[in-house]
Amino acid sequence: MGLFSTEAIALKGKDLGEADRLITFFTREVGKKRAVANGARRIRSNMSALVQPFTVSRLYIYQGSSLSRVRSGEILENNLALREDLLLMTAASYLAEMVDYLLEEDDPQEEVFILLLNSLTILKEKGVQPILLRSFEIRLISMLGYQPRLEHCVKCTREIKTGEGQAFFSIGQGGIKCSNCREEMDKTISWGTFKVLNRLLETPARQLLNLRLEDRVQKELESLLVEFIEYRSERRLNTLSFLQSLLAEPS
Numbered sequence: 377m378g379l380f381s382t383e384a385i386a387l388k389g390k391d392l393g394e395a396d397r398l399i400t401f402f403t404r405e406v407g408k409k410r411a412v413a414n415g416a417r418r419i420r421s422n423m424s425a426l427v428q429p430f431t432v433s434r435l436y437i438y439q440g441s442s443l444s445r446v447r448s449g450e451i452l453e454n455n456l457a458l459r460e461d462l463l464l465m466t467a468a469s470y471l472a473e474m475v476d477y478l479l480e481e482d483d484p485q486e487e488v489f490i491l492l493l494n495s496l497t498i499l500k501e502k503g504v505q506p507i508l509l510r511s512f513e514i515r516l517i518s519m520l521g522y523q524p525r526l527e528h529c530v531k532c533t534r535e536i537k538t539g540e541g542q543a544f545f546s547i548g549q550g551g552i553k554c555s556n557c558r559e560e561m562d563k564t565i566s567w568g569t570f571k572v573l574n575r576l577l578e579t580p581a582r583q584l585l586n587l588r589l590e591d592r593v594q595k596e597l598e599s600l601l602v603e604f605i606e607y608r609s610e611r612r613l614n615t616l617s618f619l620q621s622l623l624a625e626p627s
């Protein structure tokens with residue numbers, strides 16, 4: 377593949393040898409990409425600035441037979457504010473973690489790239505809004521082909537009428553179920569939660585930031601979407617419990 381150029385968001389990194397770091401980037405053109413950044417731990421190196429988490433840059437990457445290396449790059453947006461505040465940093469790490477867990481390397485997903493780019497911007501401008509996190513979760517899984525099915529029962533295909541009793545959601549089958557088809561393991565959700573799920577699918581996060589959610593709806597949404605993502609990625613979202621504990625602290 378040789379040398380190529382791509383727009384990239386740094387997701388995370390780990391030390392390698394004396395001065396290098398192995399960075400996981402999410403790129404617009406080639407999807408998730410791990411690459412070695414030589415000298416990234418030398419404080420004043422240009423490389424060290426490029427690989428800071430959530431930095432958006434134009435990178436030149438050399439793809440070798442086994443390993444890719446960052447040759448050089450220019451910063452487009454340093455997103456410094458996301459690293460200077462613990463809550464913002466934790467929320468940004470949570471978004472980055474979901475992308476990292478759900479995507480394979482070298483699988484271009486431009487729509488997801490734009491979603492992450494926009495969500496980091498909203499986070500910086502508006503702070504940590506639970507509705508932004510929920511919107512990100514449902515949009516991410518939908519873009520990757522697992523959009524929750526909310527119109528018909530996923531088992532018997534009967535149309536779901538809102539307002540009758542309660543709604544049931546099957547994580548494994550990825551959608552809503554009628555009361556006849558519900559099984560023990562399915563989640564019970566209120567119709568309020570069902571309606572917000574629909575709105576989150578229809579409306580971009582930026583237009584929903586003023587939406588106030590009842591506590592119950594907020595809890596049901598979070599538990600459903602997080603379980604859905606953990607089921608699909610077969611991983612535990614490690615950052616979530618720390619983020620929850622920060623959000624629970626009185627400000």
Ligand SMILES: [Zn+2]
Nearest residue numbers: 529532554557
């Ligand atoms: Zn049914």
